[in-house]
Amino acid sequence: SQQGEEDPQALSIQEGENATMNCSYKTSINNLQWYRQNSGRGLVHLILIRSNEREKHSGRLRVTLDTSKKSSSLLITASRAADTASYFCATELNAGNMLTFGGGTRLMVKP
Amino acid sequence: ETGVTQTPRHLVMGMTNKKSLKCEQHLGHNAMYWYKQSAKKPLELMFVYSLEERVENNSVPSRFSPECPNSSHLFLHLHTLQPEDSALYLCASSQVARGHGYTFGSGTRLTVV
Numbered sequence: 725s726q727q728g729e730e731d732p733q734a735l736s737i738q739e740g741e742n743a744t745m746n747c748s749y750k751t752s753i754n755n756l757q758w759y760r761q762n763s764g765r766g767l768v769h770l771i772l773i774r775s776n777e778r779e780k781h782s783g784r785l786r787v788t789l790d791t792s793k794k795s796s797s798l799l800i801t802a803s804r805a806a807d808t809a810s811y812f813c814a815t816e817l818n819a820g821n822m823l824t825f826g827g828g829t830r831l832m833v834k835p
Numbered sequence: 836e837t838g839v840t841q842t843p844r845h846l847v848m849g850m851t852n853k854k855s856l857k858c859e860q861h862l863g864h865n866a867m868y869w870y871k872q873s874a875k876k877p878l879e880l881m882f883v884y885s886l887e888e889r890v891e892n893n894s895v896p897s898r899f900s901p902e903c904p905n906s907s908h909l910f911l912h913l914h915t916l917q918p919e920d921s922a923l924y925l926c927a928s929s930q931v932a933r934g935h936g937y938t939f940g941s942g943t944r945l946t947v948v
Contacts, residue, residue: 755934757937759936759937759939764923764942764944765941765942766837766925766927766939766940766941766942767878767925767927767939768837768939769936769939772934772935772936774934812878822868822883822891823880823937824880825877825878826877827877828877
């Protein structure tokens, strides 16, 4: 069964705007990760947030984690056309366990 | 180049053919994975090898057969596939329990005709 589910499935914004994507999951996790995928290519790891962390930043990316609500959000600030891609959340249930991916959010940033 | 190399990039095969997908990593990771990505579906975990031993096969049909001869190489042997097996097959590697995430290859786009 699918552990993570992203919302929205698709998002279209103008360059310079912020993009927010959400992820919900069902069971307790060790960590949650966000990945980016350009069309037809492999996934690129963006950021990992552990279950005892609430917020993490990396450049223009900000990730939050609310374990009480079993949800996470990815915020991309000051978006660029090059940010156009699909974004996936993935959960790791236990340290050393495999990742389970959600269905992804397709982000389009219009120049 | 991510450090995980997959070949071939594209593959077209008939339903009676036998082919193999190859994955190679030079990151010193101790786990390797095969994922299947079909249109409009989440990534599906197919196989996991940790320290060269298979630890998960996730009920994949026997027409898919993995092989991990060493910690740097992973193969997916294909035989008598069906058109619904057409998908992007992604290989990934990681260092288990390090918490740094997976490194993915660029994938093999497989079309079964």
